[in-house]
Amino acid sequence: MSLSETAGAKMADGGTEAPKQAFWVRNGHFLLLAPGVVWMILFLVIPLIMMVYVSFWTQTTFAIKSDLTTKSWVTFFASETYFGALLRTLRIWLTVLFFTLLIGYPTALFIGQFVRNKTVQTILLVACVIPFWTSFLIRVLAWRPMLGKEGAINIVLQKIGIISEPIEVLLFTELSVIIGMVQIYVVFMVGPIAFMLARIDESLIEAARDLGASAWTIFRKIIFPLSLPGVVVGAIFVSVMVLGEFATAAALSGRKVNLLGNIIVTQVGSLKWAFAAVVGVILTVVMAIVITTLLRVVNLRREL
């Protein structure tokens, strides 16, 4: 007899105690959710609501008042600097997403499909994570002696005589920010895709081959569609991290490339809470749209 049947039987007895007891028997398992729900309400839902609320507060140079106004919002969309930062963030995000996929997919394809030994697969995936054994800051700053005017790349290219003058666009430009981000985040693309690819049953590929399909058709019709959930998960990882980025941009652009994240940092630094909240709301909305769109691409619930 299941729990609910027990409860039903007690209810039928009609005792005064029975309904109360039955309620807890039926719904007691929801108590398991309580710690999580409390935590999320306190530290996610309330702060989100506060952020939206604060974004309408009145900001003066030295203080912030809770009088509602849309001034901060108007400033954001009217200002070339701030609206430009939104567009730049979107552009850099799309570029980084494109390159992480371009570099990550073939790598994942190799690990997931052409390495059949599970141990070697794991070793290769771990190897992808080795850069993470150093701190984020070192990984980012290490690009400076690499890309700088007198950095490794320029020296080597000059030594072998390909260029006579150092290439200056390598560092403290949007390019250096993109190079840095792609290097840091590509592994988040490789992992989920390699995982999905490794799960594809070898017999499916044999069956397709047996039915006369070429290697390219097999990739297009079987392997790629089946790896798509991995691509989407990887893209979500990369998107969430790149959209909220500020450190790489600050370190590799010499503060010339300002992303939404950098604006939040500076505004909070100068105690402009209302304006920082506006940028925060916009960033949250952008991320929500991006994730929803990506999830529309595949039905993750069905595929995973």
Place this chain on the structure above:
Amino acid sequence: MMELRGLSKSYDGRSAIADLSLRVEDDEYLTLLGPSGSGKTTLLRLVAGLDLPEHGRISLNGQDITALPTYRRGLGFVQQNYALFPHMSVADNIAFGLRNRVESPVSDEQEVERRVAAMMDLVGLQGLGNRMVGQISGGQKQRVSLARTLITEPKVCLLDEPLGALDANLRERMTVELRNIRQSLGVTFFHVTGNESEALAMGDRMIVLDEGRAIQVAPPDEIFDRPATVRVAKFVNSYNILEGGVTDGVFVCGDLRLPVPDGGADTRYIAVRYDTPSFEAEGTDGAAGQAGLTATFLTSEFMGSRVVYFFRSEAGTVFEVERHLSRSDPETFTGGDRKRLGWPVSETLFFDGNGDRLVVTHARGAA
């Protein structure tokens, strides 16, 4: 007609297929019976072109296909686990080969649809074309897998344990249907299985594979009645096999003594089919031409149309006797009953030390 000549293949120095030769006729249902580890999967992979043999040739209608890639062999391969494409509908799965093959793909969608519909009718999948493969039953998956292969019109269709994953009920229905589908298309089915009753029931001809060799190739009734070796007799799972040796013209196996006919001097194994012994009272001495043993009843199993009785023989081995209820009423024994089981010597098979069946002559009319 497909011909395999002298095929060999080994993995890590262990021989999986050893010097195997075989001829597969057009328009026949060929079953291959092999216990696990006999090399049947390897053989299928060689024929399908998923692996290359170390020695030997495979030819199809006179053309050497040993080194041809799978899709150019004109063969179809229905995999054991169906290997359906999980992200496609039933109809798209079936149409995959037509649309995507390298050689003469069908680009006319109407033609594809027409052929897919015809194939779905044939295998009994009417109206399921739009379902995803995750939404259909095991038996239906089996049909999709078969249809997907047959629609490409292979000359020979290889089936790797096609009924293995189905429950008993469905298995019996598919047995009949597979034969019907094959007949209506006139294609050769090469059906590999580890189940002896499946191999016996379905094949026009049957191959018994053991340790990488085809030890007997014959129609199923012949394999069942006259297994070429003692191993075949074991695989068909219908013989009591007694192991012993001949001394002074009598087969000795433990405490058991059995007569041996002319030509049986080298007998090492005697095989008695489950349905040959008859029950006699204890102490009955066999007439001339009869053999028998005394055994203790252990238990019986009611199988619907027949009853199987298990005895422990004098030789210490379990001895099975089968009674078909259409021919006699069941007999009830209690555990520990001692019975004499008798059978005509002429109905037993004799095998020598190598396991090969001996040709013996029975003294006729001696009784």
